[in-house]
Amino acid sequence: MSTTPTPNPSPQGGGEWPASRPTIGSTQPTLAISGLTTVFRGRGGEITAVAGLDLSIAAGETLALVGESGSGKSVTSLSIMGLLPAGTGRIAAGSVRLTGKDGVVRDLAVLEGEALRRIRGNDVAMVFQEPLTSLNPVYTLGDQIGEPLRVHRGADRRAAREAAIALMGQVGIADPGRRAGQYPHELSGGMRQRATIAMALACDPTLLIADEPTTALDVTIQAQILDLLRKLQRERGMSMLFVTHNLGVVAEIAQRVAVMYAGRVVEEGPVEAVFRRPRHPYTIGLLASTPRLGTATALRQSGRPLPAIAGTVPSLRAMPPGCAFAPRCRHAEAACTLAPPAIVDTGGGHGSRCLRWREIAA
Numbered sequence: 001m002s003t004t005p006t007p008n009p010s011p012q013g014g015g016e017w018p019a020s021r022p023t024i025g026s027t028q029p030t031l032a033i034s035g036l037t038t039v040f041r042g043r044g045g046e047i048t049a050v051a052g053l054d055l056s057i058a059a060g061e062t063l064a065l066v067g068e069s070g071s072g073k074s075v076t077s078l079s080i081m082g083l084l085p086a087g088t089g090r091i092a093a094g095s096v097r098l099t100g101k102d103g104v105v106r107d108l109a110v111l112e113g114e115a116l117r118r119i120r121g122n123d124v125a126m127v128f129q130e131p132l133t134s135l136n137p138v139y140t141l142g143d144q145i146g147e148p149l150r151v152h153r154g155a156d157r158r159a160a161r162e163a164a165i166a167l168m169g170q171v172g173i174a175d176p177g178r179r180a181g182q183y184p185h186e187l188s189g190g191m192r193q194r195a196t197i198a199m200a201l202a203c204d205p206t207l208l209i210a211d212e213p214t215t216a217l218d219v220t221i222q223a224q225i226l227d228l229l230r231k232l233q234r235e236r237g238m239s240m241l242f243v244t245h246n247l248g249v250v251a252e253i254a255q256r257v258a259v260m261y262a263g264r265v266v267e268e269g270p271v272e273a274v275f276r277r278p279r280h281p282y283t284i285g286l287l288a289s290t291p292r293l294g295t296a297t298a299l300r301q302s303g304r305p306l307p308a309i310a311g312t313v314p315s316l317r318a319m320p321p322g323c324a325f326a327p328r329c330r331h332a333e334a335a336c337t338l339a340p341p342a343i344v345d346t347g348g349g350h351g352s353r354c355l356r357w358r359e360i361a362a
């Protein structure tokens, strides 16, 4: 089944965003985020870490969320999962609509407590940068990987352990029967990340969120984990939100990419279109010193972060009144400093939050 977005009916662009993105075989996105606004309470009052975010991921599609450190990628993931730090972080507005395995659409932004726990680890699961975030040092891998099956499906201990061993085999852990009796510290970093992937997939989620899942690993292991995630995503037809700061990884894993800057998506579209014809000066800056798509593997293997752009990301406490990127943008003009621009359809399922996208494209 192909889920690649079909070209937008108005290839010249200029229309409202989100542009309609018909997909083949499915009319309902797995994830539809609308107007998500996440705030944190601090000593100086509230800061808005994610500001009115709209994103959607079709069934079987991988969307990469990319941006500099502090742009709001992880806060977006944690907002979807309902894992914001209690007491300080909260979703102030918007909806996070997830289509579950049962076909029912639920707004995770308003679910709490037991209702949210029934979805988390079952319909949506997450793999973190550091595997030890999700692995408990005092339980065996077999027990932990089988745990979601006991919680969500009522599997007994024996059945959960057998399923865990099968899952460990599927994620490429050799000798899974023996490994299932081992503890996290007995495995290498790469094997531990495979174990967390097995645990995340135990209940066959419709959406997997992978937040920098290869960043903490060394180069050859990174490539293996990326290959594994791509393979599992295709085999299972699940949707994936892949958070990364590495453009080379985007080219390898995702069909679409959303570029975040200061809590907002500034550009979104099919990976190839965004990389070949970027429509936002921030994306152009990110791509400027990045090897061409064909050498994406070289970039990933170099482990290089996003290339530097002159200037700094604005503080969330002192956001400029207009476009957040305007102070760093050589294309900025007076209009850019008045109000935050809306994201507009630039054609072909591609959107940009830049008033001057037509001139930049030309």
Ligand SMILES: Nc1ncnc2c1ncn2[C@@H]1O[C@H](COP(=O)(O)OP(=O)(O)OP(=O)(O)O)[C@@H](O)[C@H]1O
Residues within 6 Å of the ligand: 040, 041, 042, 049, 067, 068, 069, 070, 071, 072, 073, 074, 075, 076, 085, 088, 089, 245, 316
């Ligand atoms: N617990 C928290 N309390 C207060 N502010 C927070 C908290 N967590 C994140 N933030 C703020 O939210 C903003 C977005 O952070 P986030 O971690 O989502 O960025 P990121 O794009 O994932 O960066 P990185 O690539 O470094 O992980 C940052 O300014 C950060 O300081």
